[in-house]
Amino acid sequence: MKIGIIGNxxxxxAIGYRLLERGFQIYLYNRTKERSNALVKKGAIRMDRxxxxxxxxxxxxxSVTDGQAVKEILxxxxxxxxxxxxxxxxxxxxTVLPExxxxxxxxxxKKGYAIIQAPIMGGPDATKKGDVITIVSGNKKISEKCRKILTNFSKKIFYVGNQDGVANYIKLGLNLNIALIAISLSESLVFIKKSKTDPSIFLEILNSTYFKTGLSEIKGPKMIKNNFEPKFFLKNMLKDIQLLNECAKHNGASLSFSSLAExxxxxAAxxxxxxxxxxxxxxxxxEFNNLPPSHQIK
Ligand SMILES: NC(=O)c1ccc[n+]([C@@H]2O[C@H](COP(=O)([O-])OP(=O)(O)OC[C@H]3O[C@@H](n4cnc5c(N)ncnc54)[C@H](OP(=O)(O)O)[C@@H]3O)[C@@H](O)[C@H]2O)c1
Structure with a gap:
């Protein structure tokens, strides 16, 4: 079966790799052509438009950055x-504004085409392993049809209703949670380093308690080694918090920590x-605390 992926x-x-591996014929379009080179080498077919x-x-x-990009693609x-x-x-x-x-x-x-929303929880590594959570909203029949494809890279698919945009609200709420956990873990690490204590021991203990998170387990060890190889760009996290704060303005939610996070x-940007x-x-x-980037306990 042929599947198109726009935004590489x-x-x-990562979606392309996974679907290629699963035997689908993949057609690609990316605004910056070179970015799809690796997938083309694996057998995907590049198109110009x-x-x-x-x-x-x-x-x-x-899979593109924001609503403006989606509108251009469509x-x-x-x-x-x-x-x-x-x-x-x-x-x-x-991940775009619900609006x-x-x-x-x-x-x-109106133009006679079917579309649903399916924002994803989990990064490129999890996508390649078929291990992400996908949140789907929009027409139920179409969503059911799409499930057969989404299931190739999602370990669980939540259908959250036929109202367009609902999945996007949930996705933004989930990302705010991640943004704040990253800040909270960062402040704990600063405190530990300022106390001349080994952050790796701190992490090991945190990760053996009920209060561990996926972030403390997977990203924590990389963070203390100053390894920030991008799996989800900081600019895109900023974009998501901005979107959430924009939504909050409209729906009357008063979110002090999300304003601070923004x-x-x-x-950082x-x-x-x-x-x-x-x-x-x-x-x-x-940097706020005059600490070296990676931990050095003397
Ligand atoms: N990375 C993650 O862990 C993760 C997880 C879940 C959801 N998401 C969401 O998934 C989406 C893609 O994320 P990503 O991590 O793949 O980001 P990315 O690496 O920054 O890629 C963004 C993609 O959007 C394209 N794009 C941006 N503006 C465009 C425009 N005006 N017209 C056409 N194409 C445009 C880019 O094309 P160029 O190459 O030409 O710039 C690129 O293909 C985002 O909405 C992100 O928030 C990401």
Missing amino acids: GLMGS PSMIGKECNFVII FGDNGLVNCDNKLLTVVDTS DSIYCASLMK QYYQM NRGYSELDYTAILKLFN
Whole structure:
């Protein structure tokens, strides 16, 4: 079966690897052509425009940064809606504003195309292992049809209702949780380092308690070694907190820590950490405290 993947960044590429491995024929489009080179070498076919992907494939996954990018992919001059393939179903896995998803879904429906939202919890490594959680909203029948594809890289799929955009609210709420856990772990590590105590012992103990998190277990050991190889860019975490705060303004939620988190991730971005993993928020807290980047216990 042919599947199109539009957006071949960290996540789109990981989805591509997984689906190639599972025997699907993969068609790719990425704005910056070179970024899909690795997948092309593995056997995926590159196309020059989103509309060409829509002509070739009845099932297309989008994984791009934000709502503006999704709108360009769908409705731009060379966008998917120009594919003239009424069998096309689009699955948007990007983390975007719910409002943008609602807009895209309603315009797609008007133009006679099917689309659902399917934001993902879990990074590229988990995607390659088929180990992510996917949250789906939109038309129930279409969602059921898409489940057969999503199940190839998701260990669990939550269908959260036929109202477009609902999955996006849940995804933003989940990401705020991660952003705050990264800050909380960073402050604990600063405290431990300032106390001239070994952060690796601290982490080992934390990770043997009920209060461990996926972040403390998987990212913690890398954080204390100053390893911020990007799996989820800090700039994208900042984008997600900005989206959440924008939503909160509209729905009347007063979220003091998410406002603070936005400021801290913005400061980290201003210091040039955008292209690092979001856990590089620790670098910022280290700097506030005149601590060297990685732990050195004398
Ligand atoms: N990484 C994760 O752990 C993770 C997990 C769950 C969800 N997500 C979400 O999944 C989406 C993709 O994330 P990622 O980590 O793959 O990010 P990424 O590596 O930064 O890739 C972003 C992708 O979006 C494309 N893009 C951005 N603006 C565009 C535009 N105006 N027109 C066309 N394409 C555009 C980029 O194309 P270029 O290469 O040309 O810039 C690239 O393919 C984001 O919404 C992110 O929040 C990420």
